[in-house]
Amino acid sequence: MKYSAINLVRNAFSYHENWQKAWSSPELKKDYDVIIVGGGGHGLGTAYYLAKEFGVKNIALLEKGWIGGGNTGRNTTIIRSNYLWDESAALYNHAVNLWEGLSSELNFNVMFSQRGLYHLAHSVHDMQEITRRAYSNYLNGIDAEILNQDQVKKNIPHMNVNGRYPVLGAILQRRAGTARHDAVAWGYARAAENLGVDIIQNCEVTGIDVSNGIVTGLQTTKGSVNAKKVGLVPAGHSSVLANMAGFRLPISSVPLQALVSEPIKPILDCVIMSNTVHVYVSQSDKGELVVGAGSDSYNSYSQRGSFDMIEHIMGPLTELFPIFSRLKMLRQWGGIVDVTPDRSPIIGKTPIENLFINCGWGTGGFKATPGSAHVFAETVAKGEPNKIAAPFSIERHFSGALVDEAAAAAVAH
């Protein structure tokens, strides 16, 4: 049944008893044309686009827990495309373009809210950095505005622009914003299932069957299954799955944390990022301040970070927003992020034929979800990298053709 205001009212008369399942829980079949491993936004989206745009019929998506339970359901949902390098700009902007139509496309309100993102500059060096980024964005056709201190102050009245590191200016992307993370997973799942994708939850992949260098199927906690092609989208556990297939990835997995405050009435209507003071904050529709913390400096698969990362952002947060000091932190959590040396993702083929991988999104892949899923679906369907995806092959880590967003800006989200 289509989701709409009218149907909502109509269903109110039948006490909402006639809504169907958003997605069901089918049994795992014996054979699939394509199996996607990992039920985060990227995996679910891949399954959806495979079915929708690339005509693949017999698809399964395997998720070891509940869909969206990985980083998709744990992130601070910052979406933007104002990346420095051309390759990244193309990829993330492809995503933002898709975000703009995603709620209608999926008939599920993912609440993509283009409330604008301010990336603050606190020093002459920061100003140089944002100016450069703005120029690069401009010539790549991505919206970017450089604001001075007064303009920032006017738009964000509660921010302290004269603190320890005064806010000298900001780069503003108006098309940037946030979205409702769970809805992205659920919306893709519902739409994918409508197109016949089997979404199998509580099904952990425990082995990858390879014969003569070609993938043939998977071992799972629900039994073994044959597959003509397999796409791995397991985020924090990418190295674990690569290991099952017998190859290595240049990825370290570390816990990244976030927290929310108690809900309060609207006080911040845009997204704020500051690398120098280390603050990432926005306010959710529920009224909670959503705050990104740092990642632990050691590798771990435990979905919980250390307290000091939380502690370390509270000073910066109250420095930038002194009025937040009396508010209460409600909840903290962590996710395992898959970080590559150049902080850019890996999308493409693997040393095993018909086995593809999409990972390495690290601390900032939520924003890419529809774009990543779309280019990866094409890559899996055609067996060759999509044009936007091509620069993000594993090979770049051998050739040195890195897309080094980290060194360029040290941006986390």
Next chain:
Amino acid sequence: MSNQNRIYKGGRIDRDLAINFKFNGKEYIGYQGDTLASALLANDVHLIGRSFKYHRPRGILTSGSEEPNALVQLGLGARTEPNMRATEIEIYEGLEASSQNCWPSVNFDIGSINNFLSRVFPAGFYYKTFMWPPSLWLFYEHFIRKAAGLGVAPTVKNPDRYEQKFHYCDILVVGGGASGLMSALAAGRSGCDVLLIDEKPEPGGYLRNTSAKIDNLNSNDWTNEILKELESYDNVTILNRTAVMGYYDYNYLTALQKVTNHLPYLSDKMPRERYWRIRAKKVILAQGAFERPLVFSGNDRPGIMLASAARTYLNQFGVLPGKSVILFTNNDHAYGTAIDFANKGAKVTIVDNREDIPSELSDRCNKVKIKIYPSHSIINTHGYQKIKKVEIQKVDQDNNELTGSLREIECDLVLMSGGWNPSVQLFSQSRGKLEYHSKLNSFIPKDLIKNQKVVGCNNGNFNLLEVLKNSYQAGLDFATELGKSANKSLEIETAFEDLEFTEAKVEPYMIGKKKVTHGSKHFVDFQHDVTAADIFLAQREGYISVEHTKRYTTTGMGTDQGKTSNVNALALMSHIHNKPVDNIGHTTFRPPYSPQTIGAIAGRNVDHLFDPERKTAIHQWHVDNGAEFEDVGQWKRPHYFPQKNENIHDAVNRECRAVRNSLGILDASTLGKIDLQGPDVAKFLNLIYTNAWSKLEVGSCRYGLMCNEHGMVFDDGVTTRISENRYHMTTTTGGAARVMSWLEEFLQTEWLDMEVFCTSVTEQWTVLSISGPNSREFLSSLADVDISKEAFPFMKMKEGKVCGIDARIFRISFTGELSFEINVPSRYGLFVWNEFMKHGKKYDITPYGTESMHVLRAEKGFIIVGQDTDGSVTPKDINMDWIVSKKKEDFLGKRSFSRSDTRRIDRKQLVGLLVNDKKTVLPEGSYVVDEAKPRPPMDMIGHVSSSYYSPTCDHPIALSLIKNGLNRMGDVVKIPLMSGKVIDATITDSIFYDKEGARNNE
């Protein structure tokens, strides 16, 4: 009438100390010892706030930190605090609080229209609508946002102070109820270092509220005796008003202590709160349990509260919150509350959904004239702003159907009890595993982590005598493990609760007048207005994992984090899926246990203590002489020194000319400086830098580039050999800490056999860089060493006295002029600077800042790492292949130079750019194209990394990284500005001045 619900005596309040406070602008009187909730109930105020989604009137549900409903806006102005639990706020003279999430008032709230529309607003309705047209989402969202949220944030800076404390102890006992007191007592008697923490103003917990007897003492007196003994031990610390918030790895716990929250704002001497970080050898969790609400139709009205909470108000605060009382229960224990109320003169009726009521209970009830309706259920409630009436009916237990006649009972208070849930939040945070306890019908700790015990109700034990004994034993056991023992055993013989908690079913929901899914309001999560129907809907729509149900319905996501709702939600899911609750699982409990103040976690890491500024020894001089500063890393550096009406350009031009023509002086103290010692330093430098270091003689300096493993430039600086095994390394100002960790990382993880010791000495040395054609002549009169051209060539270092102070003099240059860098111990820095300024008058010595430094070096084509490089640039790309050793076997970055992309010959390379109009200073960061199109997108070939007006050349200069740039000298390229204007520029060499380097060798 004031305090009309207060009983004449009893409780732990001081009736001689009246306290005036305001709620919603109205004045009330309470007593010392009251919470805001108890004082309001004493004044018969039940309506406290409005719920999150439907804006339904809400009252007080609990008496503690689990309160989901009675949230208020506390205090005014800068000290206002949203979402404070009235059940935890201790009143003080002058307290002001108000209802939140309502407009214009809590009595008449426009938002409650949502309640009437609630049928179209089931769980997750927003996922199904507001999608058309897409462009209007921001518009819809605006209203959604306005309706959401609870209280309001202050709009000015917090005037209060928060402190932090680190604490180490043998045994941390969390919770000061019967069990916690016993564990602490045993541990305290054994001489262990004990920290006992309780979130209430005083320990005692449940013992403060019952009529239990322990060895013939009533529980209150007994508790006081125990406390007295505990307080007599030096090795025992008791923290009240303190909630343990987080339980992290290896018994690392955090706690928030309210220090002055319960006092009027008297002075700034005391912090408001104190944040504790505790590392405990052993942890005993003794947090007790929370009572479960019952899920029945209309269970949320003001005047409906948990039975145990009502008992607390009665026995601890002397408040009888109602006189016609209905108790709705499914267990024996709650009868204790009913009997207490009846004894205090209330008319009590019990609605028990069980068929068989133990005769002992009914006999006792008969005695105090309590009427019991067995097998009955409350099927509906009435009263908008306060409960007025309930409808009850008999339930046919076999078919779960209503039978018999419907009865209406007038009342002014409804108490409910659905059993107890052990407080397992912290245990679960510690990664202990839970199991479902079939008698309790709740989760209890199963697999403990190391060095942890859980005692009392927290562990599912509700027998008082057993709890006392086992908890004492737990304390003894831990003491023994720590090598200590108590010389006293527990002497308790008897402990009676008048009514023990035996067991209670967990009720998915109570049958109501309307079908549970048909518009009936059976609330599961009060704060978020999640009803049983919402849980049904989530299951129907496939959100059947507990996490999906939670996220879809938002149950358990309120500020109480599900303390009152989680187990009921699970019971409902278990009912719907017809699976035992243990198969449903539970959601993850995440820190903190209770909402905790952001400012308290920040502690003193605020204001001037937030990332303290680093200043050089000369800083005050710079201030006194009108310097404009810039932040470079943590340092404050003079950016330029404007004189009179000079703007930045005038100042910089003047400063640059002074350097080129006579003498300039720069405070270069912020440069990173690392003292390297040990027999293997040369070997180490060979691996860290790209060039060769083996042959560097004592007293010689060498410039070096550091690359990361990808072969990309990472930092640069001059390193000097001071003596045989001692080197002095300099780094960029901003990169100093990074380089230091980089060196240590390799020494500690890769090259363990090397004997090299790194010490940061940045702060130890003041560095005065003097530059200009007159610098030698100037210095020679102040230094006691021969600095003549012959005796002191370029890239050498000499030790001697300058202005009578021991100094290291380096003959190096970052301006291209003849320069000396004089390092003196920082305590003499200002002295030497002043001497220089005095003696330099003759040469018109001119202090210059970072901006001039940048211009001067750019004129010479010297790079600044981080400005002209960005992590994607190799030494070759910046035309510095000469510094990359072709002979060395290995160094960091070397293998990467052979990678196909790094080897590419058309990489972006550092070149100069001269604008064709000779006027425009290109914006730094602008991009270069071969072909300018009318509008973006355009293909970029590079960007402008540095750009200045050069006073020396008298035209603008720029450095730029351009694709294949070194092979494109003389080509004209275009720089499209954001304004639409396009500027032409010509690619040139990156050195604009004194290409031969003659001036430096003067």
